[in-house]
Amino acid sequence: MADIKVKRHIGPKDLAALSQLLSAAAESDSHPPLGEHAWLDLVQGGREGFAGLVAFEPSHPHPVGYAQLSRGDNPGDGAGEGLQWALELVVDPHHRVPGSTVARDLLRNALELVAKEGGGHLHLWANQPSPVQDRLAASVGLSPGRVLYQMRRPLPAEEKATISTRPFRLGDDEEAWLEVNNRAFARHPEQGGWTAKTLKARQSQPWFDPRGFLLYEEEGRLAGFCWTKVHGQGASRVGEIYVVAVDPDFAGRGLGRELTLAGLSYLSGEGIAEAMLYVDATNIRAVKTYVDLGFVVNHIDRAYTADVPPAPFPPAPSRIAPA
Numbered sequence: 172m173a174d175i176k177v178k179r180h181i182g183p184k185d186l187a188a189l190s191q192l193l194s195a196a197a198e199s200d201s202h203p204p205l206g207e208h209a210w211l212d213l214v215q216g217g218r219e220g221f222a223g224l225v226a227f228e229p230s231h232p233h234p235v236g237y238a239q240l241s242r243g244d245n246p247g248d249g250a251g252e253g254l255q256w257a258l259e260l261v262v263d264p265h266h267r268v269p270g271s272t273v274a275r276d277l278l279r280n281a282l283e284l285v286a287k288e289g290g291g292h293l294h295l296w297a298n299q300p301s302p303v304q305d306r307l308a309a310s311v312g313l314s315p316g317r318v319l320y321q322m323r324r325p326l327p328a329e330e331k332a333t334i335s336t337r338p339f340r341l342g343d344d345e346e347a348w349l350e351v352n353n354r355a356f357a358r359h360p361e362q363g364g365w366t367a368k369t370l371k372a373r374q375s376q377p378w379f380d381p382r383g384f385l386l387y388e389e390e391g392r393l394a395g396f397c398w399t400k401v402h403g404q405g406a407s408r409v410g411e412i413y414v415v416a417v418d419p420d421f422a423g424r425g426l427g428r429e430l431t432l433a434g435l436s437y438l439s440g441e442g443i444a445e446a447m448l449y450v451d452a453t454n455i456r457a458v459k460t461y462v463d464l465g466f467v468v469n470h471i472d473r474a475y476t477a478d479v480p481p482a483p484f485p486p487a488p489s490r491i492a493p494a
C-alpha cells in the first residue's frame with residue numbers, strides 16, 4: 172500500500188519533485204496529466220480548498236503518484252449538497268505495473284478527504300480512458316459521466332468569416348469579456364464564474380497572445396469572442412480554438428460559426444496546419460457548429476463522477492439487529 176501525504180500548500184521542493192513526475196507522465200502519455208486549471212493551481216501553491224495527495228512507496232525517494240483535489244467556488248449548503256470537487260490523478264509511468272495499488276490508494280484517500288470536508292459532487296477527468304481506467308474508477312465507486320470530444324481539422328479552412336473581429340486589448344476589455352464569458356458559460360463547471368484573477372492567470376501564461384484573442388462587437392457592445400491558443404513549436408504546432416462564445420442576447424444567428432472561422436483564419440495566418448478544440452459531447456450547438464466546419468472527433472476524454480456523502484466514509488453498512 173502506498174504512503175499518501177496530504178499537502179495543503181505546495182512549496183518549491185514539492186513542486187520540483189512533482190514537476191518531474193508530471194513531465195515523465197506527459198512524455199509517456201503524449202498528454203499533460205493535469206488540466207490547465209489544476210496545473211495553475213499547483214504552481215501557484217494551491218488556493219483555498221486545494222489538497223495535493225502525494226504517494227510514496229518504500230525505497231523510492233521520489234513521489235510515485237499524485238492526485239490533486241480542488242473544491243469549486245460554490246460554498247454548498249453545509250451538508251455537501253452543491254459542493255463541487257475536481258480530482259486529477261497521475262501515476263509515475265514506471266509504477267504503472269499490474270498489481271500496483273498507487274492509483275486506487277490515491278483515489279480512496281481523495282474520496283475520504285472529500286467526505287471529511289462535507290462531501291459533494293466529484294469529477295475526475297481521464298484522457299482517452301481505457302477499460303483499465305473504467306475498472307479503476309468503478310472499484311472506488313466512480314461512475315462514467317461527462318464526455319469531452321477532442322476534434323481536429325486541417326488548415327487553412329476553405330471558408331472565411333464574414334464578420335470583422337479585433338484583438339483583445341489588455342487593460343481595456345477584461346470587464347466586458349468576463350461578463351460575456353460568464354453569461355455564455357453560466358453553470359459551466361470549468362469555464363463559468365471566472366473572475367478578473369482567473370483571466371489574469373491565463374493572460375500571464377507563456378502561450379498567451381492577445382493577437383489570437385478575437386473579439387466581435389456590434390454597436391459598441393461585445394457580442395462574442397474566439398480565443399485561440401497555439402501548442403508546440405515549429406512545424407508540429409497545433410492551433411486550438413480555446414474558447415468560443417456568443418453572448419446569449421446574440422445567440423441563434425450563427426455567430427459561433429463566424430467567430431470560429433475568424434479563429435481558424437488567424438491560426439492559418441500564423442502558418443499552422445492543424446486546428447484542434449475540446450467540446451462537451453452534450454453541447455449540441457457547438458458540436459453542430461464544429462462538425463459543419465469540418466472538424467472530426469480525434470478522441471474522447473471522460474469524467475468519472477460520484478456524489479460523495481459527508482463522513483463517516485464509506486457509509487456504515489446497515490446492521491441487522493440480532494434477534
Ligand SMILES: CC(C)(COP(=O)(O)OP(=O)(O)OC[C@H]1O[C@@H](n2cnc3c(N)ncnc32)[C@H](O)[C@@H]1OP(=O)(O)O)[C@@H](O)C(=O)NCCC(=O)NCCS
Nearest residue numbers: 355414415416417422423424425426427428455456457459
Ligand atoms: C456554441 C455557441 C458559440 C454557438 O452560438 P450560435 O452561433 O449563436 O449558435 P446557434 O444558435 O446559431 O446554433 C448553431 C447551430 O446549432 C443548431 N442548433 C441549435 N440548437 C439545436 C438543437 N437543440 N438541436 C440541434 N441543432 C441545434 C442551430 O440550428 C445552428 O445550426 P445551423 O447553422 O445549421 O442553423 C453558443 O451556443 C455559445 O456561446 N455557447 C456557450 C459557450 C460554449 O458552449 N462555447 C463552445 C465551447 S468552447
